[in-house]
Amino acid sequence: xxxxxxxxxxxxxxxxxxxxxxxxxxxxxxxxxxxxxxxxxxxxxxxxxxxxxxxxxxxxxxxxxxxxxxxxxxxxxxxxxxxxxxxxxxxxxxxxxxxxxxxxxxxxxxxxxxxxxxxxxxxxxxxxxxxxxxxxxxxxxxxxxxxxxxxxxxxxxxxxxxxxxxxxxxxxxxxxxxxxxxxxxxxxxxxxxxxxxxxxxxxxxxxxxxxxxxxxxxxxxxxxxxxxxxxxxxxxxxxxxxxxxxxxxxxxxxxxxxxxxxxxxxxxxxxxxxxxxxxxxxxxxxxxxxxxxxxxxxxxxxxxxxxxxxx
Numbered sequence: 001x002x003x004x005x006x007x008x009x010x011x012x013x014x015x016x017x018x019x020x021x022x023x024x025x026x027x028x029x030x031x032x033x034x035x036x037x038x039x040x041x042x043x044x045x046x047x048x049x050x051x052x053x054x055x056x057x058x059x060x061x062x063x064x065x066x067x068x069x070x071x072x073x074x075x076x077x078x079x080x081x082x083x084x085x086x087x088x089x090x091x092x093x094x095x096x097x098x099x100x101x102x103x104x105x106x107x108x109x110x111x112x113x114x115x116x117x118x119x120x121x122x123x124x125x126x127x128x129x130x131x132x133x134x135x136x137x138x139x140x141x142x143x144x145x146x147x148x149x150x151x152x153x154x155x156x157x158x159x160x161x162x163x164x165x166x167x168x169x170x171x172x173x174x175x176x177x178x179x180x181x182x183x184x185x186x187x188x189x190x191x192x193x194x195x196x197x198x199x200x201x202x203x204x205x206x207x208x209x210x211x212x213x214x215x216x217x218x219x220x221x222x223x224x225x226x227x228x229x230x231x232x233x234x235x236x237x238x239x240x241x242x243x244x245x246x247x248x249x250x251x252x253x254x255x256x257x258x259x260x261x262x263x264x265x266x267x268x269x270x271x272x273x274x275x276x277x278x279x280x281x282x283x284x285x286x287x288x289x290x291x292x293x294x295x296x297x298x299x300x301x302x303x304x305x306x307x308x309x310x311x
Contacts, residue, residue, distance in 0.1 A: 001135040001143070008131040008144040009151045015128055023109045023125040024159050027058060030107070031079040034060035037068065038085030039093045041142040042149065046085045049153030056157050057166040065093040073097060078105035083153075086110075087129075087145045089117020098122045111152060113145055127152055188275055189268035191308045192289050192298030193219065200225060200296060203232055207243070207253040210235050223288050223296050224259045230294045233259030236286070265290045268297055272310045275300060 027034060034053055038046035046062055053060035063072050065084075076082060082101050086094045089112035101108055102122065110123030113130035120126040129152050135143035160166075193199075199217035201210050203226055213222045214235070221236040235255055243258050265288045266275050275287055279302060289298035 004133065004135040005144045005147045008148045011132070012129065012148055012151060012155075015130075017128075019125050019127055020156075020159075023127060023156060024163065026107050026109060026125055027081055027156070027160055028163055030081045032077050032081070032106075034058055034081050034083060035063050035076050035106070036060060036083045036085070037063050037065045037094065037097075039065050039091045041146050042085040042087060042091070045146050045149045045153065046083070048150060049083065049085075049157070052154060052157045053160070056161040057164045058157065058160050065091070065097055068097045068100075069093070073100055073104075076101060076104055076106055081107045081109060083109045083111060084119060084123075085112070085149055086117075086119050087113045087142060087149070089114040089119035091119075094119065111149055113148075127156075186272040186308055186310055187268065188266055188270050188272055188289055188300065189298065191272055191304045191310070192268065192300040193217070193304070194298045198296070198299055199223060201255060202227070203256045205255045207248070207250050207255055207258060210255045211240070211250070214240075219286060219299055219301055221286050221299070221301075223263075223299060224255055225296050229296060231263065231265060231288060231290050231296050232256075233261045234263035234288060235259045263288060265294075267291070272305055272308060276302075276305050276310055 034050070036046040036050040036053070043064065050060040050062040063075055084094050084098070089110065095118050098108065098119070108123045110119040110126045111129055112119050112126070113128070114120060115126060115128050115130070129145070129148040131144040131148050133139050134141060134145060197217060199213050199219050199222035201213050201222055201224055203224055205224070210222050214220065221234055223231060224233040224235060226232045235258060239258060239260060243253070248258070264278065264282055264284065266278060268289050268291070279285065279287060286299065286301035288296060289300065291297050
């Protein structure tokens with residue numbers, strides 16, 4: 001069965017002709033939306049094609065052809081493009097609305113397995129999705145034919161995506177609730193601690209002052225800045241352990257003598273996923289955030305990124 005279906009898709013590529021770029025041009029020139037329609041199994045495929053188009057930069061929606069004859073045809077405007085699916089090209093519900101679609105002035109792209117069908121003749125562009133046989137052993141149930149139609153719809157959507165210069169960032173904007181959306185839309189400034197929540201001490205601070213600041217802010221570190229607010233160093237839980245191993249006098253020690261100078265940092269307008277990658281590469285759990293003048297503006301740790309769903 002899988003061989004039959006894969007052969008059906010392979011033959012589609014061999015059968016592509018000038019109708020495909022014509023259909024592509026029609027959709028690219030569309031000033032309205034793409035309306036996809038089909039009956040039965042073709043209707044299920046049409047819904048998926050509409051969803052794929054909509055999520056990849058081509059506004060689209062599905063209209064049931066039976067409902068279209070009872071009022072839903074009003075959803076189709078003259079500046080729209082209709083993609084109609086019917087394996088036979090003669091589905092009664094689809095054929096009934098073709099003259100009405102043409103009368104409204106909308107362009108029609110047909111997708112069927114019969115290039116001599118009514119749907120093919122009435123279409124401004126006809127995409128031939130014929131298959132040699134169905135994967136069903138009875139050669140009756142729509143199987144290979146629906147796979148071919150779905151593949152052709154995907155091919156059209158991807159060609160449109162490429163022609164429009166649709167980027168991963170554009171994709172993320174249509175999928176803000178997904179992991180890709182979070183990875184491409186969340187920036188460091190969206191998750192970093194700032195203002196009163198930012199752990200920070202001056203270079204003249206004592207180790208005791210630094211420890212109190214780390215305890216208050218709960219990030220497992222504190223930034224150390226110079227008199228101009230520029231990042232001079234960082235003191236972390238790891239630095240504290242190493243300090244205690246040296247039997248340093250906690251009350252007398254100065255943070256400037258114990259901090260890590262030139263710490264790793266990141267800019268606020270970088271993607272949060274870049275912060276994750278940098279921390280994983282450096283095997284650290286936190287980063288300080290600086291502006292172009294190296295002034296401290298924020299701090300974040302891996303917990304913040306996990307909470308934001310970036311990791």
